[in-house]
Amino acid sequence: xxxxxxxxxxxxxxxxIARATRLKGLAKTIAISTRRAETLDEARALGLGDSYTMDxxxxxxHADLVILCIPVQAYGAVMAQIGPYLEPxxxxxxxxxxxxxxxxxxxxxxxxxxxxxxxxxxxxxxHSGPAAGFPELFxxxxxxxxxxxxxxxxxxxxxxxxxxxxxxNVEIMDAAHHDMVLAITSHIPHLVAYNIVxxxxxxxxxxxxxxxxxxxxxFRDFTRIAASDPVMWRDVFLTxxxxxxxxxGRFLEDLAKLQRMVRVGDGPGMEALFTRTRKVRRSIIxxxxxxxxxxxxxxxxxxxxxxxxxxxxxxxGAAAPLVEVNVEPQRPVREHGGGDDA
Numbered sequence: 569x570x571x572x573x574x575x576x577x578x579x580x581x582x583x584x585i586a587r588a589t590r591l592k593g594l595a596k597t598i599a600i601s602t603r604r605a606e607t608l609d610e611a612r613a614l615g616l617g618d619s620y621t622m623d624x625x626x627x628x629x630h631a632d633l634v635i636l637c638i639p640v641q642a643y644g645a646v647m648a649q650i651g652p653y654l655e656p657x658x659x660x661x662x663x664x665x666x667x668x669x670x671x672x673x674x675x676x677x678x679x680x681x682x683x684x685x686x687x688x689x690x691x692x693x694x695h696s697g698p699a700a701g702f703p704e705l706f707x708x709x710x711x712x713x714x715x716x717x718x719x720x721x722x723x724x725x726x727x728x729x730x731x732x733x734x735x736x737n738v739e740i741m742d743a744a745h746h747d748m749v750l751a752i753t754s755h756i757p758h759l760v761a762y763n764i765v766x767x768x769x770x771x772x773x774x775x776x777x778x779x780x781x782x783x784x785x786x787f788r789d790f791t792r793i794a795a796s797d798p799v800m801w802r803d804v805f806l807t808x809x810x811x812x813x814x815x816x817g818r819f820l821e822d823l824a825k826l827q828r829m830v831r832v833g834d835g836p837g838m839e840a841l842f843t844r845t846r847k848v849r850r851s852i853i854x855x856x857x858x859x860x861x862x863x864x865x866x867x868x869x870x871x872x873x874x875x876x877x878x879x880x881x882x883x884x885g886a887a888a889p890l891v892e893v894n895v896e897p898q899r900p901v902r903e904h905g906g907g908d909d910a
Contacts, residue, residue, distance in 0.1 A: 639803045654679055667747055733813075
């Protein structure tokens with residue numbers, strides 16, 4: 569499909585792209601560039617690419633597909649470096665969780681004839697780094713592409729085919745609409761999770777230990793989200809500020825209504841709200857984006873052998889992800905996880 573794929577950054581998403589591309593035979597050559605030598609050495613030891621360099625210019629030479637897998641606030645500096653060296657007719661894309669900012673940062677450095685097609689694979693775990701990736705990360709997960717109106721349809725079709733081959737369901741979307749949708753479906757949930765877990769962290773030591781000891785599945789799910797890469801999520805909130813603040817305002821208005829229901833003892837109102845939101849959960853299961861298994865399909869237990877495929881432990885003979893609490897037999901796939909390339 570491609571002669572040379574250049575990955576700028578090789579964290580969870582980049583390494584998963586590399587593994588899946590190799591597995592599916594989607595590129596003859598994979599070039600990897602990182603900003604830290606230790607990360608490059610780790611990628612080399614894992615055999616994720618064919619060439620390795622700390623110079624992004626060297627990585628993109630002769631590449632017909634370039635994907636930025638780095639924190640979004642680093643895009644401008646990297647694009648200023650590699651822009652003049654992008655191959656004519658090459659496709660340049662990314663995996664960032666915001667898209668209007670990405671276009672603003674990348675477009676000025678894209679030469680004529682090069683196709684800018686921003687992308688967002690909506691998949692991830694709370695782990696980061698080259699060892700955290702796995703080729704099935706994108707299977708049955710959405711990947712949103714936000715090409716401009718002037719981008720050649722054939723280039724969009726080719727990148728769509730690439731992500732489809734990686735296992736994704738591909739959606740073409742306007743960048744502004746993407747940012748608004750993801751603000752409520754991903755960014756606000758992460759903001760809430762960081763805040764709730766932060767509240768627990770600020771509790772007195774005795775109370776905090778009891779919260780951790782008796783944490784139910786709901787709080788554990790918040791801790792999983794709050795364990796996501798802090799650099800990447802800092803950048804998300806800074807670069808999608810307007811959409812996040814708009815959706816946060818609506819969320820706080822609804823929260824105030826719920827607060828009033830609790831204060832005045834409005835049982836019927838709460839029941840009606842909870843019934844309505846329960847239907848949303850069921851629609852997500854029907855769409856195949858989650859399992860209906862009890863406790864999200866998570867059996868509880870300790871990992872008995874700390875070995876297995878990259879980023880996993882072995883639980884009862886099966887590969888499972890390394891997590892802080894409750895080892896699980898299937899990798900938990902959520903919206904875009906670890907994003908620090910190195």
